[in-house]
Amino acid sequence: WIGILVLYTVRKGQFNCPGGGLLHSYLLGLLILLASIICALSALVYVSMQGTISNPGPRKSLPKILYTRLLLYFPEFIWAVVGAVWVSDNSVQCEKTVINGVIGTVIASWIIIVFTVIGVVIVFDPLGGKKTFYLPDGVSRNLESSQSGQLLYNVKSSATRVWEKRIRLLCCCIVQDDDHRVAFTSIAELFRNYFSDTDLVPSDIAAGLILLHQEQDKMENCPKEPEEVLCHSPSSLVTDDLDAELENAAHFMLFAAAAYGWPYYVYTNPYTALCKLNGDCCRNRPTDSDITGSDRHNFHFGSILKITGLQYRDFIHISFHNKIYEIPFFVALDHKKEAIVVAVRGTLSFEDILTDLSADCEDLTLEEVLENGFVHKGITQAANYIYRKLINDGILNQAFTIAPEYKLVIVGHSLGGGTASILAIMLRNSFPTLRCYAFSPPGGLLSKSLADYTKHFIVSIIVGKDLVARLSMPNMEDLKRRIVRIVANCNRPKYQILLRGCWYEVFGGDPDDFPTELDGRNQDALTQPLLAEESLMVHRSPSYNALEEESHLNSPPQYPHLYLPGKIIHIVEECSSRRLCSSDIKYTARWSNETVFSSILISPKMITDHMPDVVLKALNSLSQEHGSCLSC
Numbered sequence: 001w002i003g004i005l006v007l008y009t010v011r012k013g014q015f016n017c018p019g020g021g022l023l024h025s026y027l028l029g030l031l032i033l034l035a036s037i038i039c040a041l042s043a044l045v046y047v048s049m050q051g052t053i054s055n056p057g058p059r060k061s062l063p064k065i066l067y068t069r070l071l072l073y074f075p076e077f078i079w080a081v082v083g084a085v086w087v088s089d090n091s092v093q094c095e096k097t098v099i100n101g102v103i104g105t106v107i108a109s110w111i112i113i114v115f116t117v118i119g120v121v122i123v124f125d126p127l128g129g130k131k132t133f134y135l136p137d138g139v140s141r142n143l144e145s146s147q148s149g150q151l152l153y154n155v156k157s158s159a160t161r162v163w164e165k166r167i168r169l170l171c172c173c174i175v176q177d178d179d180h181r182v183a184f185t186s187i188a189e190l191f192r193n194y195f196s197d198t199d200l201v202p203s204d205i206a207a208g209l210i211l212l213h214q215e216q217d218k219m220e221n222c223p224k225e226p227e228e229v230l231c232h233s234p235s236s237l238v239t240d241d242l243d244a245e246l247e248n249a250a251h252f253m254l255f256a257a258a259a260y261g262w263p264y265y266v267y268t269n270p271y272t273a274l275c276k277l278n279g280d281c282c283r284n285r286p287t288d289s290d291i292t293g294s295d296r297h298n299f300h301f302g303s304i305l306k307i308t309g310l311q312y313r314d315f316i317h318i319s320f321h322n323k324i325y326e327i328p329f330f331v332a333l334d335h336k337k338e339a340i341v342v343a344v345r346g347t348l349s350f351e352d353i354l355t356d357l358s359a360d361c362e363d364l365t366l367e368e369v370l371e372n373g374f375v376h377k378g379i380t381q382a383a384n385y386i387y388r389k390l391i392n393d394g395i396l397n398q399a400f401t402i403a404p405e406y407k408l409v410i411v412g413h414s415l416g417g418g419t420a421s422i423l424a425i426m427l428r429n430s431f432p433t434l435r436c437y438a439f440s441p442p443g444g445l446l447s448k449s450l451a452d453y454t455k456h457f458i459v460s461i462i463v464g465k466d467l468v469a470r471l472s473m474p475n476m477e478d479l480k481r482r483i484v485r486i487v488a489n490c491n492r493p494k495y496q497i498l499l500r501g502c503w504y505e506v507f508g509g510d511p512d513d514f515p516t517e518l519d520g521r522n523q524d525a526l527t528q529p530l531l532a533e534e535s536l537m538v539h540r541s542p543s544y545n546a547l548e549e550e551s552h553l554n555s556p557p558q559y560p561h562l563y564l565p566g567k568i569i570h571i572v573e574e575c576s577s578r579r580l581c582s583s584d585i586k587y588t589a590r591w592s593n594e595t596v597f598s599s600i601l602i603s604p605k606m607i608t609d610h611m612p613d614v615v616l617k618a619l620n621s622l623s624q625e626h627g628s629c630l631s632c
Contacts, residue, residue: 001034007101017094022086023102026079030105033075040069049495053204054488073116080109122169126162159196163188174350179324183378187357194476198484207494208483210501213602214511215486245569246589249461250619251337252437256413257612258307259330259345261300261320265307268613277302291318304330316340316399319389324351325358325381327419331395333402339409340399344386344423346414346612355382356415359444359473361560364425374447374560375422379415383422390427408434413612414468417441421458421565425450428457436566437461440610443597444472444562451563451594458566462592463618464573464609465601473559479600505604563594570596571618586625587618 008027043065050058083106087099167184174180200208257264266273277299291301300320305312316331328345347356358378365373390396400406408431412420417438422445424436436458446454462469490497500512570592573585600606608614 001031001038003101004031004034004105007098011095011098020094023094023098026082026086026102030079030083033072033079037069037072037076040065040072044069049493051493052491053207053494073113076109077113080106080113083109122166126158156192156196159192160185160188163191171350171354180354183324183354183358186360186377187354190357190359190473194473194480198480200484200487203494203498204487205483207490207497207501208487209602210497210504211486211490212482214501214504216602217511242569242589242591245459246619246622248337248435249437249439249459249569250616250623252341252409252411253413253439253461253612253616253619254308255332255334255341255343256346256411256416256437256439257616258304259328259343259412259416260348260612261328261345262303263348264612265303273303276306292321308332310334316402317389317393317395322349322351324354325378326385327352327355327382327415329386329389329416331390331399333399333406334409337409338403338406340396340403340406342386342390342408342410342420342423344410344412344416344419346412346416352415355379356442359559361562364422364450373450373453374562375450376418376442376445376562379418379442379445380422382415382419383426386419386423387426391430410434410436411439412441413439413615414441414610417460418445418565421445421454421460424458425454435459438565439612439615440466440469441565442468442472443470443475443564444559446563446565447560448563451565454566460564460566460568461571461615461619462564462568462597463571463615465603465606466609467600467606468610469564470597470600472562474561475598475600564597568592568594568597571622573618585621587621589622 004027008031044062047059047062047065083102087103087106164184167187168176171180171184176184262273262277265277269276301318304310304315304318310332314333314335316333318330320328322328330343332341332343333339334341345352347353355378358376358381360377361374362377362380363373364375364380396408408427410420410424410427412418418441420436421438421441424434427434434457436454438458438460440462441460445451460469503509504512568591569589571587571589574588
């Protein structure tokens with residue numbers, strides 16, 4: 001608006017060129033139209049800042065302003081068309097500066113319109129008020145009217161279709177087959193179940209995460225829960241076992257990181273990686289029988305060689321093939337540890353994300369082991385794919401023919417760690433001495449019985465407040481409940497929470513002491529939901545109910561509690577200051593248990609602690625520290 005005003009003021013009285021009359025009318029109309037839009041947006045901002053998240057009363061005029069802004073899109077669209085017609089008119093012979101200014105205006109108008117339409121398509125909820133038809137389980141069981149039951153079913157089906165369309169839109173760039181369509185439907189139902197019972201918008205969630213983070217920081221100096229206080233003076237046997245496992249984990253983490261190929265190598269060596277890989281791209285590469293999938297210019301294999309330090313002759317099989325439920329892996333001979341290593345890649349593509357999100361549970365029944373074990377469906381299908389390749393294609397037979405005295409070790413990071421764990425369970429009977437190192441595996445992976453069984457041969461390594469290691473549907477439901485409670489009962493406007501939260505995350509300082517309706521209430525009262533909290537809950541989802549009700553033994557929840565695999569090593573960062581840490585970070589490691597990871601922790605490092613380079617750095621630091629102690 002300011003740019004057009006300057007253009008109109010400077011060129012006023014100089015619209016005598018051919019087409020200048022239309023230009024004068026266009027600029028004048030655009031000034032008035034944009035001024036109206038700015039007023040509507042200013043009113044939207046001002047009214048939105050009133051009240052609190054759970055007190056919408058001061059914002060009751062917001063829908064009218066919103067519809068006013070919506071109506072202004074029609075003249076804005078018409079004016080954008082007029083501007084485009086004027087720019088494309090060859091008979092216009094005005095000054096170049098004026099024409100360029102109008103072209104810029106037209107382009108900006110169309111960009112705004114296109115992004116608005118895309119935003120509406122992705123964010124707009126076509127169900128609207130139909131969400132009120134979602135009913136608690138007790139009410140739905142008492143529905144006598146078949147019409148009401150059918151209405152409820154139709155609303156749920158509509159919600160699933162909405163989420164399915166959104167997922168298809170986000171994944172429009174990948175080829176879609178039957179597996180993709182099944183995954184889309186499964187993931188859409190997961191999102192529908194999770195979000196159907198709340199009335200939260202993204203900014204509410206952001207405010208809740210900010211409040212939870214500051215609340216957690218306040219609690220850092222409080223006494224730890226009993227399960228978190230683990231053996232401060234462990235026996236020498238336990239210490240030796242931990243040190244040995246850390247040394248092995250640091251070694252095998254190189255293989256798990258190498259499975260990512262050139263993206264990881266370039267990420268960790270941003271200035272020299274491309275030059276080094278360019279020099280190797282023309283060298284000999286494996287024959288077609290050794291490698292499957294696409295590896296243009298030999299970049300993936302060249303990166304694996306540089307990261308692991310192995311020779312080409314040490315590799316038995318390499319697969320870069322990547323589809324949903326089918327992830328890349330390689331099999332190599334590790335002469336240093338006398339091991340045949342199966343390294344599985346973590347999440348690196350849209351297909352991998354769909355595998356991660358296929359979070360339904362399915363049974364994994366193993367002879368002479370368990371009768372019923374629940375596992376993550378998508379990761380289990382990925383493990384089945386690698387199992388078939390290793391056994392049916394004779395890859396492991398070929399490896400043990402070359403090195404019969406070597407032991408089998410399976411490793412992976414993130415999705416690869418989860419897949420490696422389930423693959424190790426499948427191969428355990430055939431290879432009793434196998435070991436598995438799962439680096440930052442997803443938390444919702446195995447049922448309790450399976451997790452206990454894997455403690456004999458799987459070691460999970462978790463760094464800090466890693467989000468993925470705490471991800472499970474019950475944990476997500478618990479996080480949603482905590483967000484709803486803390487957001488609904490905060491007495492500050494949302495913009496204040498977001499602004500102060502951003503300052504706190506960037507510059508640090510003391511956590512804000514936001515007053516809430518929870519202050520001053522006794523412990524018994526805190527167990528009951530407040531009126532503000534209930535206003536943000538449309539109904540309670542089945543998985544939400546499963547957190548509080550113990551009478552669901554006859555009908556198991558759709559998303560039962562799943563746990564991390566094997567024995568767990570938890571690595572935490574030692575630092576006196578939460579933000580101003582020195583570059584020489586010190587880490588400590590200890591044996592932990594699955595209960596420590598039963599809640600999602602909010603922290604700026606909840607994502608970075610999951611990254612493979614951070615895990616490798618922490619393991620190398622601990623391994624070097626142990627080596628220096630031995631030398632002393």
